[in-house]
Amino acid sequence: MNANLKKFLKRTAVKLFHLGSAVFWGFNRGNLIILTYHRVLPDNSIESRDEQPGMIVNPETFDMHLRELNKRFEIVDLEYAINNSKLLAKTGKNYCAITFDDGWKDNFDFAFPLLKKHNVPATIFLVSSFIETSNTFWPGRLIKILNNLQSASKDRSTLTSTLPDSESKAWLTSCLDSTLSDPKLFVDAAISNAKSLSDSAINQHLDKIEEQLKLTRSPSDRVILNWDEIDELTQSKLIKFGCHTKHHTRINHINNKQLLKEELVDSKHDLEKKLNTSVSLFCYPNGDQSTQAEQVISEHYSAAVTTCKGLNKLNNLAPYTLKRITMHQGGSYDAARFSAKITGRM
Ligand SMILES: [Zn+2]
Known part of the structure; x- marks a missing residue:
């Protein structure tokens, strides 16, 4: 298909989804919409130069997302929504949960002030061995x-x-x-x-x-959260943490039982020890899954989020293969694009 025609069709689809969004949500009730974010960075920041554009939204866009979400949905803590899915399903409403993958320091610097401003809860998935180091992905x-x-x-x-x-x-x-x-x-x-x-x-x-x-890389180049920041996020009661393995290893590349245990179970225990609370949610790095890993995850966690795009029916949740919708600047920088994107159809 010609590139201009493709752009035209995409623009038309965005307009239609935006205009029809009230109708769409009227017909699609009882969903849990889980949004995925990675990094919140100002335009032209040095860090954004060395990052994939698909990983970033800027603070102004994130602010707009929270404003729009608050207008349309009840934004809930992910773990609460999973534990109370049947109860929430009975209300017939749509609920939204916000997640951040990887545990970036910019989540503390730029996303947290906006989450506080809008009083919105979120879950951050941490890579246990990266915390407080100058490691990066x-x-x-x-x-x-x-x-x-x-x-x-x-x-x-x-x-x-x-x-x-x-x-x-x-x-x-x-x-x-x-x-x-x-x-x-x-x-x-x-x-x-x-x-x-x-x-x-x-x-x-x-x-x-x-x-x-x-x-x-020196300690001043740190891009991942440290324990002081995690502590402050915890104290706010708005932010909860899940596990995103020990080294961000793609699970489908692990054939060794010991390594699988290290990535899926030891990481959880390390986090629980430091956070002094249980960690019950898991997030698959790169969205890659394997049958062997799913077995271990179902024994140690109450739910897991994937990178499969879509909405989750509250009355029939698949807790270990929860679908999400990934947000990035290019696909969600205005309210029309954002409202089309959150339908999970774009
Ligand atoms: Zn990740």
Whole structure:
């Protein structure tokens, strides 16, 4: 399909969903709508330069989302909604729960003040071994490497030529598609191609490349929440925490029982010890699932959220495969786009 026609159809669909949203929610009652956010960062912040656009909304957009949600739905704590789903189903109303994946520091800096302003609860899914460290996730590290190489050479076909180590050069070259001129598509393709390896293999390659490019991370570069911030979020009573594994390892890449236990169970116990409360919700990294993992999760958690798009029927919840709707700036920057997006049909 021609790109202009595609854009036109998308714009028309947004308008129709926006105009028909009151009718849509009139016919679709008794749902739990779970929204997924990752990062809330101001436009042009340094951190947003090294991040996938699909991971970010800016504070103004997040403020608008909360205002719009408060007008349409009762916003509830996710765990409360899951535990009381049958009761909520009887009201015939639609409920919304807000979730944040990964435990970014910007959730504290930019999202929390807005959640307080609108008095809205949210659940943050933490990666237990990353808390209070200067670690970050490999897609961001890969983007930073690409930005660094691109600042030295604009020519994508020779981007990796300055890397001294031939193994690093061969791996990074294999991830890149220099025919993609659009910067977003170029980065998205590199991340998608890198995913053919396990997370630990990707991280090993990135460790070596960062060393060659002298890209070191210091404690002042911390982008993940620390325990003081988590404590303040807890004290507010608005924020609850779930588990998002120990190292953000994609579960479908784990074949070893011990590693699976470490990622799914040890992480939960580590969080419970520090938070001094039980952690009953799990979030699949990258949305990847496996039968073996689902078995372990159902033994240790009361529910799990996925990246499958859609609404959840309160009278028939599938607690270990809860659907969500992912929010990012490009798809939700005005009220029309946002109201179309939250129907789960866009
Ligand atoms: Zn994640």
